[in-house]
Amino acid sequence: MVLILVSAALLTVTTVGMMRTRDQVDVVGAYAAPQAATASDLYLALSDLDAQVARLIMIGDSESLSDSRLDALLTYRQRSNQVDADLSQALNTATTASTRTQLRTLTSQLALYRQLAWEALAVQEGAADQVPGRPPADTLGYYSRATTLLHADLLPSAKSLRSASETTLNDAYSGQRSTARWSLALAVLFGVLGVILLLGLQVRLARRFRRLINPALLAATLATIGLVVAAGVVFTGETNRLDAAQRDSFAPYLSLTAAQAVSYDAAGDTSRYLISGNPEYVQQDLAAKSKCLVNGGTCGSGGDDLSAGLGAFGRAPGSTGPGVLDRWNAYQRDHDQIVALSGDGQLATAVNRLTGISRGDANFDFFYYDTAVSQITASRKAGFDATVADARHALAGWTVIPAVLMGVAMLLVLLGVRPRLAEYR
Template sequence: MSTVAEEPGRWSSTPTRLRLSLAVGLVAAAAVAALTSLLMARVQDQVRTIGESAAPRAAIASDLYFALSDLDAQVARLILIGNAETQAGNRIDALTTYGRRSRQIDADLERLLTTEGATARDREVVTGLLNDLAVYRQWTWQAMTIVWQTSDGPAHAPPPTALGYYSQATNVVHHDLLPGAQRLRDASQANLERAYAAQRTTGVWGIVAVSVLGGVLAVFLIVTQVWLTRLFRRRLNPALLASAVLTIGLVASAAAVFAVGTSRLTAVQRDSLGPYLALSKAQAISYDAAADTSRYLLSERLPSYRQDFTRKSDCLLGGGACGPDGDQLAGGLATLAGGPGVAPADAEQVASRWEGYVSTHERVLDLADSGRPVEAIDALTGISRGDAAFDFHYYDTAISRIAEDRRQSSDAAFVNVRGLLAGWTVVPVVLMGIVLVLVPLGVWPRLSEYR
């Protein structure tokens, strides 16, 4: 005898409704599994793109701009000190740094050509930079060859021919190399912003889509549970109850992963990667500004170099436009160096150390303007406190330490986000696979009572 309570007029439709409930539950569970897994795979791919392509390219482009700025600074230093016997140590240091920056530039250009995400426009710009770099090296080595072939003489009097060659070289840097590097840097950072925006969009859609579809499935399972309880006079259907619990658990945890992953990536951009790129830009500007001190002495006190230095220094301290090429800093050194994990005093220290270098720079220029070029060069290249080389190194140590901390924090954060997302293309399939088994187990016994 059937255990089902009779419902006049509905006997013929109940088996159909049971079969329909079974089909809807199976289709919805499969859809939740597929949608969640695909969205998680999409987010994982976007995180990989940001962490392994877009962010590294932005960092490489920033490093290239910095290395080019320092390369020309070292050339200016070499031309300025010439063959002076008293400057032998500085000459060796400048040559060593020149070689290191040159290798750094070559490596950066190669990586920009070969890393994932390089566009045809990027390759075109890199090819142009390689050609311009070859021209720059020709001019600089001609200038330095003339200097080194000159007998030992005062550091402040390089041969006019050498100065002419160096003038051509530094023009290539400021008219071709640095603008090209800036285009690469701006393009890579714009691409990074787009990658972040795409990930945030996927994260939001992931939360909405999984919550809606998974919520519909959970409600359907609960409603089916209530319907079967009333229809068949049973209190619980363990299989359907477990299916609802698993569905709710998946929806809640998946939505949390989408939200937390997006939040962490936003924090990386705001607190570590973004500040690192900004500090790298500030370092490049400061190196180029420091080179203006040497260029001022080499050019026999050309006012434009003093003005260039002042403009770049004001930009470093207060933010804004740093030069006629439109390069911008969003805030001064104290703002750029500040943030989570950095004591306010340490951030202020970066700005105060730059101000110390500015004071030394003014002293060097005052010595040159008063007709004491040898003393000016000694004050520029000396390694005692109060000399320009010492004060700049003192500043550079502070900003480099904070920038490196930001870079390491960024790398660690990307590893954490990838760890958070690990396995989430499989988890929805496994959980919904269990639901796909439980739903028939919950419905089929009731359906079998009609056979």
């Protein structure tokens, strides 16, 4: 009877542990991680959205820069659709009333931002004798309100959502580790007790019936040991897989996405510098953003916090060219030259250096940098998805395997004991 109870406990512990582990892997891979990725993507898209508005205002209606204006307009629409999709996804997966309220507030603020941005562009479109880099005062007034709204309200809200989703993800990882730890400990405990009882039964039968080895009981003992060892391998392997997925893939993905958002905002500062009535402030803010992109830390006034600088991410997969840090530094040099040209009164040349598509122009060098960053982020995300898929695959069948093994073990015990009892009669 005690052996049956211990076997039932071992069966329960392994089955429930495997089911909970499977559910927690699904939470990580299908809910918590996608939620964190959506929030991070929202922050990135909002950063570039405002950068494109600044670019459109800087270009104005210049015919010579019509290609750049079209590119900025298309990018703005792409980011706008991206923001809408992220907000919709976040609302669909929100689990608390406070999160839903925060998302609805952000949606309302976004509508106001869009209104102010398009009013700025509409005023500019109706102005005569426009000069790139010198928009009308009313345009600057509307845009100043729009970019202040974005940096003071929209981005902090998006950052808060991202932090909350990362906390949810970390809680999911902690829950899986806790489940694996306790399930493994209890499986070993009941497994050892089961093996001791089986060995004791073997010894007892050997003494009473003078049979040195009972093959059926030996097989039952091996089945019990096999279940504990196999379950331990699965519990430990799942924890190691998810830890590796977080450490090597998803955490770097989130960090690099955050850095990419900061770099979009910093690139927007180059356009803002040329059109701003307070360029010194813009320059200081960009310098702070660039410093944290290089070294990590806090990026500008009220900016994001980066755990590591761009140098930690190396090169894009398969690339033998400069790493992402070197590519960013190239853009930073372009910005410094644009500032110098503007300071010397060469505004038209500064605008051309910013919008040009040749190597050494800011637009080209930023694209060169951003391509490498996007390739690395895609690689990290793909690595995470593959590891989570492996974790799910490793759990296949483990809701029934414990029942099969313990059922076989108990059947073997009956087969091993019954002939001896018959012999006793």
